[in-house]
Amino acid sequence: MHVRRRTVLIGGAATLLAGCTDAGTRIASASAGPRIAPLRLDPGEVMKITVCLRPFRPSGPRLEAERLGEKTVIHNYGHGGAGWSLGWGCAAEAAALARSGGASEFAVIGAGVIGLTTALRLIETGAKVAIYAEEFPAETRSARATGVWSPSSRIALAGAAPVGFADRWEGWARASYAAHLRMIGLLGDPVEFLPQYEVSGGAPETEAPPAAHDFLHIHRRVRDLQPPWRQMALEENPFAPRETATGNGMVFNVASYADRLARLFMLRGGRMIRRTFPDRAAALALPEPVIVNCMGYGAKAIWGDADMVPVRGQIGWLIPQPEARYSLYYGGVNAISRRDGVVIQYYGPNEDFGYGDANETVDPAETERALAILRQAYVTPAE
């Protein structure tokens, strides 16, 4: 997604926004530019708040085969903040690896986006495939993602990614983007494009230190895939006098997307079995000769991946607002008006936000502050 990083002092937001209790009235008297249906950014619209852990590996996703006793294990996990974006490309590679040994029966562990896409690519080759998972699609961490095309988001650290990683990543990204495009217009709109507005000026921004971790930024390699962005002229800018950049962005309606993948898998003869694996031995005891490990952050404990780091992210979900279907970025906060809810996410002062934090407890104050910041985008700044 086209989001230029901003620096924000969210702690100062409450003070800055003091007195802004009647958001509705202020929004109604917003910008002098053309009208746009405002998002209802009221705490009363919040239907749920969720926390998700990005399965981050400094060296990038683990996608390789390993022989363990009688079994072949294909690892496909550790996609950081890019699992939805890269799923199809990694799935094709994992399926080819799994098939290369001549087996025809496969166990896929995990029913998040990586398990679902991998299982589908495998079953499409005529193989017999069973998904085993503790959580089914709607219960997984994948179901708690923002749902945008963000293929390089927290994908690796520049100093830890192996030589050739960027080329491999580009292949995954291009293959995945093409697969997403094929899902546009399907029942339930699993993938669609939404107008996006990136508003700047007057946000509670401040200088923040750069991230301590050297996250790999390779998005420009695939920038040609996306529709171009442009700066809006004053007379067309609904957020004027604030500056606004706009473009169309690829959005995943995660609820219908995951549901579609699960249905397709079953339709093609797949089985989905609820099972919790307490350790590696339990996973290796599965009857299938080839096991595809798509356990996301769960792989850290079960496969002993000491390198894996949780990166916490929280989303506040507003009741769907079909009258205001667009994305809005302002002051370090993003709102995406998806069909399955308006997702509100505070990105933090830099990419370190949430790094190493495995706390999955919800923080309602973070969502309230994020809503308060976003409401300001609609308010005409004082002279």
Ligand SMILES: Cc1cc2nc3c(=O)[nH]c(=O)nc-3n(C[C@H](O)[C@H](O)[C@H](O)COP(=O)(O)OP(=O)(O)OC[C@H]3O[C@@H](n4cnc5c(N)ncnc54)[C@H](O)[C@@H]3O)c2cc1C
């Ligand atoms: C706040 C946030 C926003 C994000 N937004 C985006 C975005 O906009 N775009 C994007 O591309 N990516 C985004 N991501 C990243 C994306 O969500 C992840 O990369 C992706 O969900 C990883 O999918 P997965 O299938 O590997 O893992 P998961 O969804 O965690 O699935 C793991 C599966 O393995 C199973 N499992 C694990 N351990 C065991 C066990 N011991 N026994 C049995 N089963 C087990 C689980 O039950 C589950 O079914 C976001 C992440 C966060 C945190």
